[in-house]
Structures are given as structure tokens and as C-alpha cells.
Amino acid sequence: MSVLTMAQALNSALDVALSDPRVVVMGEDIGTTGGVFRITDGLAEKHGTERVIDTPVAESGIVGAAFGMAVAGMRPVVEIQFMGFSYPAYDQVINHVARIRNRSRHRFTAPMVIRLPYGAGIGAAEHHSESTEAVYAHIPGLKVVVASTPENAKGLLLAAVDDPDPVIFMEPIRLYRAARGEVPGGRHTTPIGSAEVDRTGSDVSLVSYGAMMRETREAADRLAEDGVSAEIIDLRTLVPLDADTIVASVVRTGRAVIVHEAPLTAGYGAEIVALIQERALYSLRAPVQRVTGWDTVVPLRLAERHYMPSVARIVSAARQTLEG
């Protein structure tokens, strides 16, 4: 165990992963400079530029080439510099990466990881603040994972590399350096497909993932000050969703708030609401609330704060479920 930032934990995961000769890491500027966020720092020196590969600026090419490598028995880990630059590769992801197993009835597979730094809150330029997990979560054949702590960032990334199926791996930019915590050394994995009860509580279930876990925890603290006991669920995996953990919590609390920074409409929060009402309607004592980004482009630095779900909004949504 050592105390690491999330960036360091991810770096450590990749370093461990690269001890498997099937693993290659590829992306723009990840070699010489160690990536725009330095997640791959030192890996090219240590594992060689044959396996830690700087690529041309061509996201579809990166994903498509990695796909071919995966089919041939490698385990590529792709970095797309920002989630907002993943769309040129969308066709490769949807039409090939997600489907080759079904198309070939298991004969060919694409075990690969696509790392997507995501999320707003750092005053970045346009396209650098995306959180479009929903457009991946909707696609059969993909798994979608979102890290929220240094520990699970490492554990989930190593599990994703081990996974026999393609994994969209979302990394909250805002937490790369802000999140610090104990992280086991060596090959530490966190199971894909299981949510974590981050904090137990009895009055309301707060369901979130990734970067918004921070605000969600703060909101729970504030609610606690007022005597409201909030349970927090960190989804960690969006697909396949750990429905049982969510439902069990809401059955107990009777109230839920879903928090994500992606836009509201057709966001992943809608899926969670739908699931709760399908399986726990009669336990619900108030409408499930969604606290999300608005249905707008993420604003640039000046107005970004107006977009991001705030602690205050989460608290007030939780209160609404308690009044409702």
C-alpha cells in the first residue's frame, strides 16, 4: 500500500499490465511525453516504444488498429486524449469492437481497453469536458467502467485489461491529481460489474459515479449535519449494471437521487431511474431525483460552474425526496 494520486494509480496499473507481453499501450503523445495527463509517464522508457506506442493524430485509426491487434491475440490499451475526441472512432467502436464476438460467434474477440479521460470542472477548452458515457452504455457488446478513487482506478483498469471483452474505461480528469488515497501495490483488481456501497445510510440513496462522487460525498456530509442519513452508491461499472445493489438500497431508504455531470436527457441517470421504478416502485416514497448537467454544451471556463451539479443541488434534491 502506498498513497497515490489517481494519475499515479493508473500509471501503476499500466505498468503492471505491461508485464504481460500481450499488452500494448497506444495513443497520441503517450510515449515520449507520457501523455497529456502524464498517465503513461515513464512507461515507454521502461517497456519500450514498440509496446508503448505514440500514434499519429487519428482516433479511428488508433482504435481500428488496436482492434486488429486484439483479434490477433494482443491486449491493447488505447488512450484517447479526451472523451470529446473519441467520436471519430465511434464507428470502429460500435460497428467492430463491440460486435466482432457476436459477428463471429466467439471465434474472434477484441479484448481491449479504451481509456477516456472525461469530465468538466477544470475550465478547459471546448470538447475537453465531455461526459458522454450514455452513448457507449447503450451499445451491446461494450462494458463501461468509471473510476472514482485511486484504488478503484487501479483495480478497475487491471480488471479491464484482463476482461475478455472490450471495456470503455472512463477516467475523471478532475480527480487525476485531486484524488489521493491508499492503493495496493502489484496486481490489484476490482471486479467489473459490481457497485460499491461507499457509505451506508438509511434515509436516502445517493447514486453516482466518477468525478461526481466528490460532490456526492460532500452532499452526504452536509445532509448528515442536518441529521439526514444518506447512503452512497458508487456504481463503478455502468455496463453491466449492478442493479441488485441499487435496488436493495432504495428498497431500504425509499428515496433516491442520481447524480451525474452528463446532460439530463437520455443520460445514464434515466436508466437508473427506470430500473428503480421497475424493481422498487412500491418502495418509493418520492420521485427519484436526477441531478445532472443541463441539456447544453458544457460551458467554457467562465460559466462552467453554472453547468456542473453542485453540492447544493444534490442536497436540495435529497431534501425534496424527503419532503415528497
Added chain:
Amino acid sequence: MSVLTMAQALNSALDVALSDPRVVVMGEDIGTTGGVFRITDGLAEKHGTERVIDTPVAESGIVGAAFGMAVAGMRPVVEIQFMGFSYPAYDQVINHVARIRNRSRHRFTAPMVIRLPYGAGIGAAEHHSESTEAVYAHIPGLKVVVASTPENAKGLLLAAVDDPDPVIFMEPIRLYRAARGEVPGGRHTTPIGSAEVDRTGSDVSLVSYGAMMRETREAADRLAEDGVSAEIIDLRTLVPLDADTIVASVVRTGRAVIVHEAPLTAGYGAEIVALIQERALYSLRAPVQRVTGWDTVVPLRLAERHYMPSVARIVSAARQTLEG
């Protein structure tokens, strides 16, 4: 008024639209041959190949060029041969078409229509049966429209061409020739953003759109035989959603079934469920049911029927809400 198939109605809409010199129609094989579905039949002869433009096989190029044209004052109507081939253009749609108005604070705009033949049920090859409306509906700046009858196909398409904002226009392949009905001649428009109560009823609200309207109506017929009065809502527009019409209906019936052929997880149905439970929870007498495609790739011809929401599934979901 004349009786037209949906294909003819769309052809008529494009013909009328082309009387505006700002309108150009572009896509693969749409000129000489009139498109793989013959929706643009005769338009190149009539309006000239300068304005009804056959393009190279390059979806991103088509959408990107149309975007430039729209910014310069034209009104391009793009055909992508099948929705499953729209993904190479996803980046252009998300990062440019949907955003230029916000990026330029109204100084530049992209009033354009992207026509996407969609949906399964015709035993087509892989990628030819997609229904991925959710991945467009989630993107701020786009409107998403789905035709379900010859009349609204014409009316919505002409409204889409008139719309000052970009419109994703989905056309149910399965209904191109199967749906026939009265269609007003000339410039007939159907407002974007308003759902239609297709049939009134009092026991349960069936909410659907596009191709699945057919099964939904049949299900309502069957339910009627057993004395169950189903109200049917045809959304017609997914974004912006006409929430009031849905909520008003569910408040009256206390029960709802959402029907779409897209996969369940993070499908657009989740958004409708979320909305209903947010605004009508206390009216709900049973969980809202979702009858959707499964979370699998749409099967090829042999097993397609196992995937598609059937009349029987809709009926049984409606019954479940009545028992629940």
C-alpha cells in the same frame, strides 16, 4: 390529398422542399438511381444534379460538407444510407453540427436535416437494422424526429427543413412501403416538438414512435378485444420531448408501457420512464413497463423475430401494469 406510401410521401416532401433554392439534397446514390430506397426518385432529373448530389462513399465528408453549406446559407438535406452507417459522421454531428450555434452565440448556424433510414424487421444484413436514436437524443443542440405515417413523414420532413436548427430525421425502413395513407399535397408541415395522441383510452398509456407504432396499435386492438382501453401516444419528436402530453395521459391512466426497438439499456425509453416518474409518480398504479429490443446486436434474418418487440410482448406488458 392523395393516398401515398411513406416512401412517396417523403419523396413529395423533398420535391416541395427543393422549390426553395437554398435546399440541396445529398448522399450516396441518391441522384441517378434515386437512392437505395428510391426516396429521392426523379429529383435529380427535376431539380438538377447540382442540387441533388451523388456523393463519394464518405459519411463524415457528406455531413461535414453539408455543415459548411448550411453555415453559408443553404439548407442541406443529407441522406445516410442506413442509420448504421451514420457513425463515421458522429464526430461531425456532435462536435460541429450540434454546436456551431452555441460556439458562435448564434452568429453561425447549421440548419440542416440528416435523414437516417432506421430499424429492423426486414431481414437485412448486419448494420442495416440499427435504431440508435438514444445516441443522438443525448446530444444538446440536435432535434430528433421520427416519422410513423406517410402524413407525418411528409409534414415532419418539411418542418425539419424549415427548422433553424439541425434535425436528425429517422425514417422507419419497415414502413417505407408498408405504410400507406392520405397525405396532403404541397407544403404540409407537422410541428416538431409535439406528440400526437394517436388513440384515446383510459386504462393504460402506450407510448411509442416510428416503426413500432404498428405493433403498438395492434396491441391496443388486442387489448380492446379484451375490454382494455389503451391510449396511444406517438411521440413523433424525441427531442424536444413533448412531456406534457405524456404526463397528462399517464396521470389519467395511471399506467404506461413504452415501446421501442432499440436496446433496453440507456435507450430512449429510460428517459420517458424517468420523466413519468418525476412528474406523475403519485398517479402511477404500477411500474411503467419498457418493451424494447434486447441488449444484443440486432440478429440477422434467421433470429430477428426473437429480437423485435412483438405485439404479444406489448400486450403482456400492458396486462402486467393492470395487474401490478
Added chain:
Amino acid sequence: MHLKPHQLLTPEGVHTGRAAPDIDAVRARYGALVEARLYDHKASALQRQGRLATYAPYEGQEATQVGAVAPLAARDWLVASYRDAAAMFFHGYPWKNLLLTRMGDERGGHPPEGVNALPPSITVGGHMIHAVGLAWAERLQGTDAVALTIFGDGATSEGDFHEAMNFAGVYRTPTVFLCQNNGWAISMPRSQQTASETIAQKAVAYGFPGVAVDGNDVLAVEEVVAEAVARARGGDGPTLVEALTYRIHGHTTADDHRRYRVEEEVATWRAKDPLERVRLWLHGQGAWDETWQSELEERASRRIEAAVAEAESLVSFTAGEIFDATYQELTAPLRIQRSLAERDSQ
């Protein structure tokens, strides 16, 4: 910039190459061409009878497909598309599998172990980069296998063609790009697909060689591809080969090609038939007669009919099975959905 297509055998069956070809080798190619054509006709017929969903006929393009895969070893990868059944078959992908896919049965996409060919690509353009990744992986894994990708003239317009070519150039992957330029992309003639005079010259943009070949000349295609394969295997990087050929029928069985092209054009190309020139040459060498032709046809026919019978005898699968290849193991949500689907299908 004009690159004269390489040719060894004229449409009249005259061999113009330096060394005389090996008669047995040519006979073997001729047998393959005959089987390829029979399959094509058979598949079209099956489609008309409603036994296949749609079919993309390749008549006229047999020489390109047979010649292209002849130089490949079994360990080499083939990444081709919907019109390339003959190439795939001669690289080991059974007719049965090709038929199954066309019948609308996903099991067609599962060729036997050891066959290094991906299921045919249905989207245009996306598959070429896969051949870059496959070849690259083989090199990283220390083998000398190469990857051949076949695509149409229309596919060269997709951005993915560019990215694949660029990656192959930058990393010098052992990839052979074979553009099967059949003159048309559905209704779009080659001349309007791109303003470059040839497809072969596009290689200039990527720093590796581009060559043009008469795609109706199986010997020339084989020679050119063999050189490209040798370069790739030897570590000298990728090659772009443009094979000039022609699609004699419609784009698919659902397409009426008379809407966009004139009969004379088709006739011109029929006169350059890829089988006939080989037959003529063999005949000239006293190495072809009608008995042998019948033998070839019967043998091929038997194989094809057996494949049809086998494909049609496969029992259809259950509702539950549509879930089973989404992931390696069923996820929890899919387990629930699977049981619902099984129940509903009762």
C-alpha cells in the same frame, strides 16, 4: 500521373510475360476460377429462390480474388468484404460459412480454427485498418505472417482508408492493400468517386509503393500480390495494389444496374472475361479440353452443393442464443433478458 496496369495474359489468351508460366499452376488457378464462378451463379440463384437474403455477385472479378489470395500462406490474415466470397473461400473460409451469413445466420461468421480470415465486412471502409493491426500484432509476436485486405474503389473515399494507409506507412506494417476497382460503387462510377487518375497513385500520399494490375488477369494479379507479400514478409512494409476489374452484375441482387450504366460498357468487359483468357492460353498449350472442363465443373458443383445442403440443414437457433455471443459470459442483466426472451418465444 499514369500507371499502366501490369498484365501477363491478354484477353485473347496471349502470354506477354518474360518467363513461360507453369502449366500445372495455371491449371490450378483455372480450376479455382471455375469454382468461383459456379459459386457466384449458385448464390444468385439461391437468392432468387428466397434461400439467401441478399447476395453481392462478383462475376467478372474472379481473377482478382483468386490471384490475390494465391500468394498467401495459411498463417496470413485476410480481411475482405461482402463481395469477396471467392477470395475468402480460397483462403480457407468454407462456402458453408459464406452461405450461412447470406442466409442470415450469424454462425456463418465462425470459420474453423486455423482459418485466418475475418468475417466479411459489411460496412465500407472500416475493415482496412484491421489488417494493419493484425499485421502489426504478428510482427510484435515475432511471426512473419502478413495481412491482406481487399476493398472496393468506393471504400477509398472513407476516412478510414486514409488512416489505415497512413498507419501502415508510419509503422511499416506487413500489410497488403488490394483495391478491387470494379469501376462502380453502387451507382457511382469510379471517375466521380475521386479525382485522382488512378487509385494506385494514392500510395504516394503514404510513402510506400502503389501498383496497378489488370484485375482480370489472374497471373498478373498473383505476381503483383506475391511481390507485395514478399516485401511485407521481408520487413519492407506495405504496398497498395489497384486491380482494375469490373462487376458484371448489379451491386447486389436488389440492385438494378441498368438504372445507371449502359449495356455496352458491360459488354466491353464481358469481352475481357477473366476465365476465358486462361482457358484460351491453356487450350493453346494443349492443356484444356471439354472433358476436363466438365470434371472441374462437376467437382466444384459437388462441393458447393454439399455446402448448401450443410448450411440449410443447420437447425435454427433459439431466442436465448441471440444473447450468448454478446460477451464471453452472460452478464447479469443479459441473464434476465435471456430468460424473458426464451419465455416469450415459447
Added chain:
Amino acid sequence: MHLKPHQLLTPEGVHTGRAAPDIDAVRARYGALVEARLYDHKASALQRQGRLATYAPYEGQEATQVGAVAPLAARDWLVASYRDAAAMFFHGYPWKNLLLTRMGDERGGHPPEGVNALPPSITVGGHMIHAVGLAWAERLQGTDAVALTIFGDGATSEGDFHEAMNFAGVYRTPTVFLCQNNGWAISMPRSQQTASETIAQKAVAYGFPGVAVDGNDVLAVEEVVAEAVARARGGDGPTLVEALTYRIHGHTTADDHRRYRVEEEVATWRAKDPLERVRLWLHGQGAWDETWQSELEERASRRIEAAVAEAESLVSFTAGEIFDATYQELTAPLRIQRSLAERDSQ
């Protein structure tokens, strides 16, 4: 395939062209170069003070940007990217707007009416095809306006570059493609971005001319682009221009370029400074002195400082305003969200 870059003015200030340049014209360009450099330094300084979010410095590339837009008429379109502030400014896009975008204020994306320049593209590659559409629309609307798009060497690897070039070739749109090859795409050297010896030769793949020019020579860039603009305006279709230049500083203010390149390389290019050679030539003609230099700098400085002041004086907008440019009119769902956001921000 080697294309020698066109040059008119050597780094030593020797004019090698046939006709002697017009001194007043060169003085005007020099003034622009001076203002461009001042803005670049100012913006970097503002960023260090936290007054801009990030900034992508273009020092070293001023000649390309000034020379590229000099031949444009106001009705022509400019579609450029994040590093092209100088080009945009000299096509009429105010410094104020460029600063606002960098401050993180969307209002920067709204230049005055009549300025035909799109807001700078932040994604790499996607914007080039827009210049094809714009130019095409102008032709369809019967004007003779052309579109110039500026992009980097890295951008040529994106599939969208290929599709844009191909469309321009096929439809012969009046588009000028200017690749500002500054040697690097963040940490990726040009030599690893693509295996083609030059970027200019990529035009061969699209059937229209490609030319290379010394991107640090404002006169040469202007001449080459003027020819391309004339061809486009005259109906002779697109041109690809590769301007060879160099980015003196890091990729952005957040980038440490010493991680991936050596100081000597930077020094070599500093010696080819785009301003100095013009100054030397003017000096040789007796058309430069220090007083004039100071005047130029003061005038430019005043304009830039005024722009900074104006940008910084804009009042920040309310929560509600982030909704108002999503569609022409607020949709029903957005009306609700807007009032919630306004309430929350109280």
C-alpha cells in the same frame, strides 16, 4: 518525390524572386508580422497571469498566417484552428474575440457580421471539410467567394482531411488547403506523423496540385496562396499548400516542449525568423528604421491592449444564458431547466 519549397526571401533578407517587391506592400506585411508577434507574446503573458485559460502560441509561424490571408477578400471564408489567431485577426476576426474564447467566454465565438471566419476549431481535422462546404455553397449561390482552411501537419492524419481533400477534388470546389507544417503535433515529429516525404505530395491522391512553400517567408506564402486563390476563384478547383515552418514554443502554455525536442532544433529555426528577414530586406532598401519599428509596436500594442481591456470589461453572464444558444429558441424542456439553473445560481 521531393518538392522544393518556394522561397522569395532568404533568412538573410536577400530577395531571390524575379520581380522586385513593392516596398509599401512589404512594409504593410511587416507591420502585420510585428502585430502578430506582439499579440502572441501578450497572450502568453496573460495566460501566465491566469487571465487566459490556456493559449497556443504561434511564434515562428507568423509569416504563414499573415501571408495566407493577405490574398483573401472580405467575402472569402477562413476556417482555421486554435493556433491561428494571427490569420484570423488579419481576416477581420477581432483580437477581442480571440481573447474572449481563450478566457473561456463563448461570446468570443461571435465575430462581427461581415467577418467570414468560423470560430477557431479545437478538434483536429474536422474543420477542413467545412471549407469545402462553404466554398461549394458560394458557388451554388453564384458568388465567386473562395474558402481557405488552415490546419497542422498532425491534422493530415485524420480521416476527415482525406474526405475533405477528396470532396474538393471531385466537386472542384474553390477551396485552398493550407497545411501549416510546423514540424510537430504536440510531441509527435512530422517524420513520424506520416511516411510521405512531404505533405504537398498528398495532393497527388486527389487529382489537384500540391505545392510547398517556405512558411517563414511571408512574400512566398502570399504569392503561392494568391495563385491558389486565383485558381479557385477562376473555377480551376482546389490547391494544397504546404507551408514549412516551426513552432518556437510549446504546443500550448501547458506543454513543456523540452520533453520531446532539443534546444538546437529550436535555435536553427530561430535563425530563420520570419520577421527578421523582412526587416533586413526593408533595411537594405532604406525602408526600415528604429523609429518606425517603435511606431509599429506602439500602434499594435495599443490595439491589443484595447482589445484586452474590452474583453476583460465584458460582464460575466448569468446561469440562464448558458441555455440561450442551444437552439434558435428555447425548447420547452430547456425553459424548465433554465429557470432551475437561474434559481440555483441565486
